[in-house]
Amino acid sequence: MSAPVLVINSGSSSIKYQLVDGDTREASTSGLIERIGQSESVITHKTGEEKRVWNEHLDDHAAGLAAMVKACGEFGTPLSEAGLIAVAHRVVHGGERFVQPVVIDDEVEAVVADLIELAPLHNPANLEGIRVARRLFPDLPQVAVFDTAFHATMPERAHVYAVPTAWREEHGVRRYGFHGISHAYVSRRAAEMLGKDPKEVNVIVAHLGNGASITAVERGRSIDTSMGLTPLEGLVMGTRSGDIDPAIVFHMHRRTGASFDELDEALNKRSGMLALTGAIDMRGIVRAAAEGDQTCASALEIYCYRVRKYIGSYIAALGGADAVAFTAGVGENSAEVRARSLEPLAALGLRLDESANQAGGPVISTSDSRITAMVIPTDEEGEIAEQTAALLRS
The missing domain is CATH 3.30.420.40 (ATPase, nucleotide binding domain)
Incomplete structure (x- = not known):
């Protein structure tokens, strides 16, 4: 070494x-x-x-x-x-x-x-x-x-919340985004697989694990991402709710008397797939859904609908995408989640190759797709080591 x-x-x-x-x-x-x-x-x-x-x-x-x-x-x-x-x-x-x-x-x-x-x-x-x-x-x-650093390039239109000025200026309330180490590596790897420089392509990265986020990467720079001030916003996750109406917090406080700390704990640790199915292991949820468990089938559709909605919105935000890359535990290993998330996007130029998807890729779209779908194992440790070596030599 x-x-x-x-x-x-x-x-x-x-x-x-x-x-x-x-x-x-x-x-x-x-x-x-x-x-x-x-x-x-x-x-x-x-x-x-x-x-x-x-x-x-x-x-x-x-x-x-x-x-x-x-x-x-x-x-x-x-x-x-x-x-x-x-x-x-x-x-x-x-x-x-x-x-x-x-x-x-x-x-x-x-x-x-x-x-x-x-x-x-x-x-x-x-x-x-x-x-x-x-x-x-x-x-x-x-x-x-x-993890937040990769998203520092987000433009104002993406990171500003429409909240009182004092919240933003005095308390740092804005979108920060997370999983940036993974998004940085996977977006570059996707460009390599396309045979192009990262500055020549637009990539949407879906980091789907127990925590999950999606990022729009325009020519090597993060321009929007699903997580926000904290890792709670965005997709449905293992134990986190993802996007909700913020008034739910005040509604439940008034109805139940629960403290804000208790509500914070509920949304971070007792929500998401755990709340919908009683489990967080996606393999078990997919298996149960296939065996006819309607609770798991419904939760799986909710999960994949949210993934699909973000991918579609980021295709629009980027003005078109060259690739969609799935990574992390669920993204790399669940063909069912990838299929449910991508199949309805055929009208946008992304056509799933069913056999390639079942085989785990690395390319899971058809050859005539305008957008290439990929499965790319993340390498956060390698990315951290590379960034560290570069810093010490600079």
Whole structure:
């Protein structure tokens, strides 16, 4: 490795990590630590083609990162001997302050903490990973790469909400957008698959996972995206409602007496497909719908209708699209979701190749389509490592 970067994605009870070359994007080591702080954590560590899984009690993220260091030493190259140039962190919300990757210092850490109210499900865990890693690797540069940064190019017409001026100017109320690391990589990869420079094409990226968003990318720049001030707006997701009339919050507050914190929790953690079906696993929902479960069939149609509506609106916003690219867990693996989302768009020049879609692509549209539909596995860790290496060399 010529530019080894340790990429850390810290969640509330999990840590994902990869040792990635920032030049080639190749990962030599990867791992996932789950159930941190619970009775028994699960550690999955992969070096090359060797995969090991074991259980261990880990009280907190400090113990989790210590377990990562130990695993790398026992089952591969010790991190102290890997020639690391940096430790890089995925941070969900960078607000208006951070529109590029940044080397972390005390001031950056403080701003990330201030942004917790805009991403209460994500930034606290991201911040904890940063704090622990700064103590664990005190001599290495620590770099933050922000999910919101790719969307900093959105024009005013897309990011401004029609709300009181004080809300916008004093409280930062605007559309920020998320999943930008994934949207940046997938949109560039789509251009490569078309044999063109990213500045020559318009791409719509559908990042469909437990969290889901769609972005209109015009000649390499994000011009609109479905998530907003927080990751709650937009598509129906695993546990998030997506778009709703904001007056619902006040209506339910008056009717039930629920606090705004309780309503926030309900919309973020107890809504979406979980509320519609009682489950969040799309594979199970699709299977149940095929077996005649009308609740799951209805929820699946609602989910795909919202995806289709955003794709159609972004074709209009872009003045035409060259490609639609599906990525992330649902986007990469659910042929049924892709089919239901795309088939009604034939009138707009996007015709689905059913057999190619069932096979998983990479191209899932017919040869005579004006818009090419694709399935592109995302590579957020590789993107983070590449951006980190570029920052340190600039």
